[in-house]
Amino acid sequence: MTAIKETSTIQENKQYALDICPVTYVMEKIGGYWKPIILYHLSTSDKRYSELKRAIPAITEKMLIQHLKQLENDGLVIREAKPVVPPFVTYSLSNAGNGLIPVINAMAEWAFKEKDGVYGG
Amino acid sequence: MTAIKETSTIQENKQYALDICPVTYVMEKIGGYWKPIILYHLSTSDKRYSELKRAIPAITEKMLIQHLKQLENDGLVIREAKPVVPPFVTYSLSNAGNGLIPVINAMAEWAFKEKDGVYGG
DNA sequence: CATGATACATACTTTAGGGTAAGTACTTGT
DNA sequence: ACAAGTACTTACCCTAAAGTATGTATCATG
Numbered sequence: 613m614t615a616i617k618e619t620s621t622i623q624e625n626k627q628y629a630l631d632i633c634p635v636t637y638v639m640e641k642i643g644g645y646w647k648p649i650i651l652y653h654l655s656t657s658d659k660r661y662s663e664l665k666r667a668i669p670a671i672t673e674k675m676l677i678q679h680l681k682q683l684e685n686d687g688l689v690i691r692e693a694k695p696v697v698p699p700f701v702t703y704s705l706s707n708a709g710n711g712l713i714p715v716i717n718a719m720a721e722w723a724f725k726e727k728d729g730v731y732g733g
Numbered sequence: 734m735t736a737i738k739e740t741s742t743i744q745e746n747k748q749y750a751l752d753i754c755p756v757t758y759v760m761e762k763i764g765g766y767w768k769p770i771i772l773y774h775l776s777t778s779d780k781r782y783s784e785l786k787r788a789i790p791a792i793t794e795k796m797l798i799q800h801l802k803q804l805e806n807d808g809l810v811i812r813e814a815k816p817v818v819p820p821f822v823t824y825s826l827s828n829a830g831n832g833l834i835p836v837i838n839a840m841a842e843w844a845f846k847e848k849d850g851v852y853g854g
Numbered sequence: 855c856a857t858g859a860t861a862c863a864t865a866c867t868t869t870a871g872g873g874t875a876a877g878t879a880c881t882t883g884t
Numbered sequence: 885a886c887a888a889g890t891a892c893t894t895a896c897c898c899t900a901a902a903g904t905a906t907g908t909a910t911c912a913t914g
Contacts, residue, residue, distance in 0.1 A: 639769055668754075794891090880890085884885100
């Protein structure tokens with residue numbers, strides 16, 4: 613069932629791919645360039661918005677806030693704002709977000725091995 | 734050192750980010766939508782070009798071959814062509830590619846848990 | 855009264871990734 | 885002679901993602 617449409621774009625096939633490939637399911641949530649990087653920085657410790665900004669200098673504010681919102685909507689990070697001024701907003705990993713730490717760690721481990729030429733550099 | 738340029742794009746900051754964040758390093762190689770999916774299918778068994786095509790119906794031939802080439806250039810997959818006709822080309826994971834299996838598996842595991850509501854669905 | 859710090863929002867433009875469609879070369883089958 | 889299967893290649897187009905550049909609100913400080 614779940615036939616493929618003739619006019620097939622990534623968007624339209626997402627539902628299909630989701631059923632058949634778990635990795636695709638993950639890519640829907642943390643795919644793209646910045647999200648895993650943000651999650652990595654949150655995995656070491658909760659961080660304020662400005663701390664994340666400083667931790668990832670290459671990211672623009674638009675990208676940062678945009679992805680934080682998406683991660684929040686997807687239930688991976690939790691946003692907590694203290695009603696003070698100047699604002700004090702903290703981002704942390706949710707339960708589901710913590711579940712991704714093994715993925716992030718596996719990535720980091722691979723990166724270090726690759727750099728060290730373990731795989732034949 | 735390694736100061737950030739004023740005109741900062743992802744491209745220009747890749748070198749910088751690579752030094753500071755291992756996850757970024759991984760994303761350079763397997764970032765994007767299709768690559769992890771391709772690696773996932775190759776992790777279960779070596780496959781011919783046409784087998785991959787059938788395994789990932791949503792992907793176009795252009796994307797498939799393009800990402801396979803990049804993965805080959807990045808030393809993650811190995812292409813073996815038998816000089817017969819019709820062509821017989823097999824793709825398999827390299828040493829470094831096999832090193833990514835824990836990442837892929839961690840992703841798959843998370844996806845199943847998330848679907849099962851383990852994290853509070 | 856202007857500046858800085860906080861955490862955003864929003865309009866506009868550019869670019870890169872992805873999609874469509876067609877073609878190539880060689881052989882087997884009808 | 886023509887279609888089908890193999891593994892691609894190439895040219896063109898379109899859209900979604902990313903970048904640029906502003907603006908907002910509030911208070912503290914000089």
